[in-house]
Amino acid sequence: MGIKVEEVIKTYPCRKSACMDTQTKQCSRKLTAVDNVSFEVYKGEALGLLGANGAGKTTMLRMLAGIVSPDRGKIIINGKNIYENRGYARTVAGFLTNEMKLEDCFTPEYLFDFFSDLYGVDRSVREERKDRLFAAFGLWNESGRKISHMSTGMKQKTSIVISLVHDPPVIIFDEPTNGLDIMTSRSVEDYLLEQKKAGKTLILSTHIFSLAEKVCDRIGIMRSGRMVTIDAIEGIKRGRTLEESFFELLR
Amino acid sequence: MAGKASAVRVIFNKEIKKVFQDRRMLVLTVFMPGTLLFAIYSALGLIMSDDMISELSSTETGTVMSAVIPVFLMIFLFMGCIGAASETIAGEKERGTMTSLLKTPVKRSHIALGKILAMSVVAAASGISSLAGLFGALMVITGGMTVLTGIQIMTFTGVIAVITIVSAAAVMLVGTVTLVSAASRTAKEAQVFTMPLVLAVTMVCILAAMPVPEGDKIWIYMIPVVNNTKCLLEIFSGVSDLTHIFVTAAVSIAVTGLEVMGLSHMFGNEKIMV
Ligand SMILES: Nc1ncnc2c1ncn2[C@@H]1O[C@H](COP(=O)(O)OP(=O)(O)OP(=O)(O)O)[C@@H](O)[C@H]1O
Ligand SMILES: [Mg+2]
Numbered sequence: 001m002g003i004k005v006e007e008v009i010k011t012y013p014c015r016k017s018a019c020m021d022t023q024t025k026q027c028s029r030k031l032t033a034v035d036n037v038s039f040e041v042y043k044g045e046a047l048g049l050l051g052a053n054g055a056g057k058t059t060m061l062r063m064l065a066g067i068v069s070p071d072r073g074k075i076i077i078n079g080k081n082i083y084e085n086r087g088y089a090r091t092v093a094g095f096l097t098n099e100m101k102l103e104d105c106f107t108p109e110y111l112f113d114f115f116s117d118l119y120g121v122d123r124s125v126r127e128e129r130k131d132r133l134f135a136a137f138g139l140w141n142e143s144g145r146k147i148s149h150m151s152t153g154m155k156q157k158t159s160i161v162i163s164l165v166h167d168p169p170v171i172i173f174d175e176p177t178n179g180l181d182i183m184t185s186r187s188v189e190d191y192l193l194e195q196k197k198a199g200k201t202l203i204l205s206t207h208i209f210s211l212a213e214k215v216c217d218r219i220g221i222m223r224s225g226r227m228v229t230i231d232a233i234e235g236i237k238r239g240r241t242l243e244e245s246f247f248e249l250l251r
Numbered sequence: 252m253a254g255k256a257s258a259v260r261v262i263f264n265k266e267i268k269k270v271f272q273d274r275r276m277l278v279l280t281v282f283m284p285g286t287l288l289f290a291i292y293s294a295l296g297l298i299m300s301d302d303m304i305s306e307l308s309s310t311e312t313g314t315v316m317s318a319v320i321p322v323f324l325m326i327f328l329f330m331g332c333i334g335a336a337s338e339t340i341a342g343e344k345e346r347g348t349m350t351s352l353l354k355t356p357v358k359r360s361h362i363a364l365g366k367i368l369a370m371s372v373v374a375a376a377s378g379i380s381s382l383a384g385l386f387g388a389l390m391v392i393t394g395g396m397t398v399l400t401g402i403q404i405m406t407f408t409g410v411i412a413v414i415t416i417v418s419a420a421a422v423m424l425v426g427t428v429t430l431v432s433a434a435s436r437t438a439k440e441a442q443v444f445t446m447p448l449v450l451a452v453t454m455v456c457i458l459a460a461m462p463v464p465e466g467d468k469i470w471i472y473m474i475p476v477v478n479n480t481k482c483l484l485e486i487f488s489g490v491s492d493l494t495h496i497f498v499t500a501a502v503s504i505a506v507t508g509l510e511v512m513g514l515s516h517m518f519g520n521e522k523i524m525v
Binding site: 032062065067068087091095098101102104105106114115117120 | 262272343520521
């Protein structure tokens with residue numbers, strides 16, 4: 001499934017006290033989180049978004065997943081404008097972000113079933129998928145433990161698995177290896193590569209360059225809401241390491 | 252995508268399961284009110300004089316009780332709603348679990364309905380627990396059923412009527428609290444914002460229980476909360492009127508429908524929810 005982003009702008013109301021109007025206690029200025037960004041991701045391709053904190057990566061991904069809408073511009077997935085058809089983005093995308101939490105009092109197994117039901121996944125399909133995903137991320141030992149009793153990494157693994165209950169054709173992951181140990185990070189990489197091979201479209205944001213290099217075909221670098229560059233990995237590296245090129249581009 | 256009935260049911264089931272998982276919540280919203288009221292009123296009974304107790308046991312008091320109990324029931328119900336609904340909407344927003352629900356393709360109105368229905372069950376349980384506590388204490392104090400003399404719901408239709416009116420009131424009141432809750436950022440904020448509503452509902456219930464010359468005009472039964480209180484009053488004094496009950500239930504359900512619409516709208520608004 002191809003994705004096309006056309007001149008997307010997203011602003012948030014600015015709540016800085018410095019520019020607050022003293023009388024109305026309101027700020028007329030807006031914070032532009034994503035500023036006129038256009039790019040395309042092709043089916044079976046993985047795009048990585050890199051950028052400093054606050055560059056606008058999470059905001060961009062939220063728009064792709066149909067959680068928030070752009071102020072201006074279009075996002076087209078598989079030929080459909082997702083703001084005329086929000087449900088579509090929600091159905092085809094598997095979205096993971098660390099601001100999104102799971103309910104503490106439930107177990108991974110229960111949550112998997114709950115979200116499967118919400119996505120309308122068939123029972124028999126669900127069990128088979130649960131087996132596969134729990135095995136892939138080493139969650140079986142934890143499957144009956146409450147989220148509140150889990151470590152950060154286990155919670156992250158659970159979140160990953162839960163975001164995949166409906167076997168989405170578009171995988172949108174925001175810092176997926178956050179808090180994971182190297183073994184689990186490796187299994188996330190392997191899983192993503194396998195999905196790419198199966199023809200899924202991947203969009204990741206990350207601060208881990210090795211993950212980007214291993215999984216992504218192309219890299220987009222963002223700075224203060226703008227897409228500074230977007231190119232194939234080799235085109236960005238040009239013989240340097242990815243890190244060197246990153247600093248070079250953002251200097 | 253999940254079918255209509257099933258998405259609502261899945262969310263309903265999850266909310267109910269959550270109440271049972273989180274024992275603290277179960278105790279606080281369902282068992283505490285009843286136990287507390289029972290304890291307080293029984294303790295009051297211990298320090299009451301014999302005269303006061305015989306007064307309480309008289310038939311006249313029984314009649315007065317039948318007027319007071321609907322008011323208490325409505326207020327207890329509303330308190331239960333606040334406990335349950337502030338947690339399930341504002342609490343989920345606060346903890347960041349709401350987005351996980353909103354990122355699914357389930358219709359916003361189904362999320363709203365599932366949550367409202369589940370919280371109504373909790374609120375009703377809480378209201379009934381409070382009432383049972385009060386009843387229990389009175390029975391302990393007066394040493395028997397005397398208090399119940401003025402109350403005549405012990406017929407089959409009476410019980411059905413009470414259940415209808417209480418459930419209708421529960422969904423409507425939960426809907427109200429849920430709207431406030433959706434507009435708040437934290438569960439605490441939601442509770443603070445609903446305080447003025449508690450006062451308002453209390454006042455309206457008390458006023459509704461007072462006899463007025465135009466008391467049986469049908470338009471009175473079109474005013475939410477007033478009609479629920481009045482119907483309960485009628486049922487408890489053994490003069491239930493089917494038209495009144497029907498109109499009241501219809502009005503409560505219509506109000507709930509509007510609330511579900513309002514809530515779905517709020518769920519769809521990223522400025523409020525994300
Ligand atoms: N809900 C919000 N309300 C107001 N401003 C927001 C909101 N979410 C993000 N922002 C602002 O938008 C900008 C972009 O944030 P975003 O979360 O997209 O950055 P990011 O690239 O994901 O950063 P990080 O690497 O730290 O995750 C930041 O300046 C941030 O302060
Ligand atoms: Mg981010």
